[in-house]
Amino acid sequence: MDISKIPGKNTKHKVFVYALSTCVWCKMTKQFLKDNDVAFEYVDVDLCTEEEKDKIRKEIQAKGGPLNYPTTIVDDKVVVTGFRKDLLKKELEL
Amino acid sequence: MTSTIEQLRKRAEADARTSGCYLVPDKDLLQGFIEGLQTNEQRYGYSSCPCRLASGVFEFDRDIICPCDYRDPDVAEFGACYCRLYVNKDVSEGKKELPSVPERRPIEKQARAFGAASIPKQEKVAPQTSAIKEEVEDLVEIRPKLWYCRQCGYVVYREDPPYVCPICKAKREFFTEIKTKVEFFT
Numbered sequence: 001m002d003i004s005k006i007p008g009k010n011t012k013h014k015v016f017v018y019a020l021s022t023c024v025w026c027k028m029t030k031q032f033l034k035d036n037d038v039a040f041e042y043v044d045v046d047l048c049t050e051e052e053k054d055k056i057r058k059e060i061q062a063k064g065g066p067l068n069y070p071t072t073i074v075d076d077k078v079v080v081t082g083f084r085k086d087l088l089k090k091e092l093e094l
Numbered sequence: 095m096t097s098t099i100e101q102l103r104k105r106a107e108a109d110a111r112t113s114g115c116y117l118v119p120d121k122d123l124l125q126g127f128i129e130g131l132q133t134n135e136q137r138y139g140y141s142s143c144p145c146r147l148a149s150g151v152f153e154f155d156r157d158i159i160c161p162c163d164y165r166d167p168d169v170a171e172f173g174a175c176y177c178r179l180y181v182n183k184d185v186s187e188g189k190k191e192l193p194s195v196p197e198r199r200p201i202e203k204q205a206r207a208f209g210a211a212s213i214p215k216q217e218k219v220a221p222q223t224s225a226i227k228e229e230v231e232d233l234v235e236i237r238p239k240l241w242y243c244r245q246c247g248y249v250v251y252r253e254d255p256p257y258v259c260p261i262c263k264a265k266r267e268f269f270t271e272i273k274t275k276v277e278f279f280t
Binding site for chain 1: 123126127129130131133134144145146147148177194197201204205207208
């Protein structure tokens with residue numbers, strides 16, 4: 001699976017974004033994290049193989065997330081769905 | 095041949111006009127949505143929603159080909175479609191902010207996009223009944239039905255009736271399934 005790691009000075013939380021390469025709101029979420037210097041990882045699910053997609057579906061659902069994009073997982077437990085600046089700021093203490 | 099950005103934008107504009115909604119006023123957002131649609135058209139052969147994961151199997155993605163089945167009820171209820179490519183008049187004129195729109199597409203339809211293309215074609219058409227096959231049956235089998243609008247008579251062959259009749263704008267409740275029976279005479 002092609003997981004991209006984006007470096008950043010803010011490493012307070014573990015941040016993982018499930019995204020789509022075609023989705024504007026996913027791009028804005030990634031940009032928001034970059035602008036705030038937050039270190040994070042992401043995967044563009046639409047660019048994954050079918051086997052990987054199936055694995056990702058189970059992974060997201062196991063964490064209680066919906067199958068919507070972007071879905072941001074903070075510290076393996078908090079799920080933020082959509083580009084929600086307010087929620088991301090709160091969860092990431094920005 | 096893939097449509098150009100301009101062709102896709104004009105198609106969306108024309109569709110907005112005929113269905114009483116508007117395109118998002120923010121030019122950058124609009125450009126982003128149209129580019130996403132173009133990528134999906136190149137990738138799958140149809141411009142499925144850029145904000146949703148498509149399966150690449152036309153039958154599974156039919157409901158999310160833009161404008162998706164969920165656009166009209168979402169624009170009516172929230173003021174925008176799920177992507178927010180299409181908006182209502184107030185949002186278009188800046189009187190209301192771009193809303194956030196929850197996903198209306200049923201979870202079982204969303205789940206089909208994951209790993210669907212890896213299932214051999216034959217199983218999609220005629221799922222068998224062994225234990226392993228049963229596990230994927232819900233994921234892969236499409237059972238279209240005939241539905242008719244009791245208000246105007248419009249007939250559609252889809253898994254579910256439309257949320258709004260595209261002809262007379264009657265609500266989903268106005269659709270009734272047409273039960274068909276095939277008899278053989280000797």
